[in-house]
Amino acid sequence: MNANTHEHLTYEHLKYARILQIGVIVSFTLLAVGFMIYVLELIPAHVPVSELPRYWSLPVDQYLARTGTPAGWAWLKSIGSADSLNLLGICLLCSVSGLCWLALLPFYIARRDLPYVLITIANIGVLVLAASGLLGAGH
Amino acid sequence: MLASKSLVRWMYLPAAAPYLFLGGCSAVQGGVLPALAWWAWPLLLFIVCFILGIIAVPAGVGGGVLFVPIVGGFFPFHLDFVRGTGLLVALASALAASPALLRIGLAHLRLALPLALLVSVSSIAGAYLGLRLSEAVAQISLGLTVLGIVVLMWGSRKSETPGAAAPDALSAALRMAGVFHDVAGGKDVAWAAQRTALGFFVFLVIGLLAGMFGLGAGWANVPALNLMMGVPLKVAAGSSSLILSMTSSAAWVYINEGAVLPIIAVPSVIGMMLGALIGSRVLKVANAAAIRRLVIGMLLFAGLRALLKGLGY
Numbered sequence: 001m002n003a004n005t006h007e008h009l010t011y012e013h014l015k016y017a018r019i020l021q022i023g024v025i026v027s028f029t030l031l032a033v034g035f036m037i038y039v040l041e042l043i044p045a046h047v048p049v050s051e052l053p054r055y056w057s058l059p060v061d062q063y064l065a066r067t068g069t070p071a072g073w074a075w076l077k078s079i080g081s082a083d084s085l086n087l088l089g090i091c092l093l094c095s096v097s098g099l100c101w102l103a104l105l106p107f108y109i110a111r112r113d114l115p116y117v118l119i120t121i122a123n124i125g126v127l128v129l130a131a132s133g134l135l136g137a138g139h
Numbered sequence: 140m141l142a143s144k145s146l147v148r149w150m151y152l153p154a155a156a157p158y159l160f161l162g163g164c165s166a167v168q169g170g171v172l173p174a175l176a177w178w179a180w181p182l183l184l185f186i187v188c189f190i191l192g193i194i195a196v197p198a199g200v201g202g203g204v205l206f207v208p209i210v211g212g213f214f215p216f217h218l219d220f221v222r223g224t225g226l227l228v229a230l231a232s233a234l235a236a237s238p239a240l241l242r243i244g245l246a247h248l249r250l251a252l253p254l255a256l257l258v259s260v261s262s263i264a265g266a267y268l269g270l271r272l273s274e275a276v277a278q279i280s281l282g283l284t285v286l287g288i289v290v291l292m293w294g295s296r297k298s299e300t301p302g303a304a305a306p307d308a309l310s311a312a313l314r315m316a317g318v319f320h321d322v323a324g325g326k327d328v329a330w331a332a333q334r335t336a337l338g339f340f341v342f343l344v345i346g347l348l349a350g351m352f353g354l355g356a357g358w359a360n361v362p363a364l365n366l367m368m369g370v371p372l373k374v375a376a377g378s379s380s381l382i383l384s385m386t387s388s389a390a391w392v393y394i395n396e397g398a399v400l401p402i403i404a405v406p407s408v409i410g411m412m413l414g415a416l417i418g419s420r421v422l423k424v425a426n427a428a429a430i431r432r433l434v435i436g437m438l439l440f441a442g443l444r445a446l447l448k449g450l451g452y
Contacts, residue, residue: 012248017241020384024234028412035405039178050177052402053215059274060219060398071397086401090227090394093408094387096234104248115313119252123385126259130388133395135263 012107016100023096031089038082045082046075072133091131098127181402184214185410188228192414195232197421198434200292201383202411203229203355205434208285208441211278212448216403218277222269222353223393224404229355230390231408232415233383245377250315250332250370255385257339258346258356262389265350270396272351275449281352282446288358289438292431306331309339319371333369341367350389357383 037043047067055063064071075084101124108116129135191205207225211218240246269277306316316331341363349356360379364370393399
């Protein structure tokens with residue numbers, strides 16, 4: 001049962017829910033499989049799991065310096081390593097809402113719902129900006 | 140060969156759990172690196188997050204607000220990594236719950252989208268600010284924030300259906316209104332967001348704190364939506380979850396800064412998710428008021444510990 005009496009809201013909500021659910025299932029599956037590969041050491045990791053206790057109590061800048069781990073998107077270059085594989089699942093989890101907004105946008109445009117077209121575009125823009133790392137780093 | 144040895148190690152995990160809990164806490168409290176095998180920590184994290192997930196749902200709080208002070212206070216991980224994981228834990232719980240909430244009409248997209256935008260923007264600022272704080276300052280600020288949340292949870296009232304006052308100009312323009320079907324009362328309840336401009340400002344502050352400390356924002360979203368903006372409690376709770384699911388921007392900051400370690404993040408997320416599944420069943424039979432008092436007690440303890448840790452005690 002849907003509590004909204006407006007048909008267009010029902011469609012909007014159901015479409016969003018369907019895409020969200022698919023994205024969540026794929027993300028969690030990737031996370032679980034990636035983590036098993038990581039902890040069972042089925043493929044090598046940039047920082048071996050057995051060495052992590054020496055570093056995980058350090059501030060992030062010192063952790064990066066001592067382990068030689070790159071910040072930003074540089075982990076994509078070593079996507080074959082187990083720790084990078086896990087980051088892929090985490091990044092997908094953080095992107096699911098963006099995919100939902102992209103699906104929602106044509107709906108708002110078709111209805112000429114200008115405020116929500118702008119709000120949806122702004123949400124996508126903020127997410128892309130945050131994900132890009134362009135806002136500046138430095139610890 | 141290496142894989143088979145790892146597999147054997149993991150088979151011992153369930154039996155080792157009680158020892159690890161006691162040994163782990165004492166080692167961390169002693170301020171030295173614990174003499175536990177590396178695999179003990181993700182296991183312990185999974186167990187703790189599983190329990191937190193069971194408690195969080197009936198208590199009506201997100202996972203992040205429990206995760207950060209408790210794991211930050213009692214595990215050996217630096218607060219930078221704990222905060223990054225806290226945001227992911229809150230995000231994952233909300234992502235898992237939101238499809239069902241949307242389908243039953245308890246999460247409202249037109250309400251959530253503008254608020255999520257504000258929370259996203261300010262949480263990015265909060266994340267950058269948080270990563271620049273020294274650990275002592277971060278622990279003191281976290282302790283004070285968590286103690287503030289305790290006061291908020293202790294003192295906040297709830298209004299099931301605040302009443303159908305007329306929408307203000309902003310909420311009318313954005314059509315932040317709907318009809319909520321109250322199953323218990325067997326009637327449709329019309330609602331419209333009120334004090335929208337003030338609500339927008341409050342959500343900016345909530346986002347800043349959430350990003351700074353990795354707390355998520357469920358602890359503040361529901362009172363702000365329900366008591367300030369006049370949204371019925373169930374719609375407020377559902378839409379709060381939807382807003383949380385939309386605000387991954389701060390988590391991206393932590394990822395880009397290298398402050399998300401899979402060895403901490405993945406068992407936490409999976410443990411919290413599985414615990415929340417149990418918690419949603421517990422919700423039907425549990426004494427929610429008693430669980431809420433338990434959570435307030437846990438937060439009080441964890442907040443004081445963070446404060447004292449920051450002050451060097």
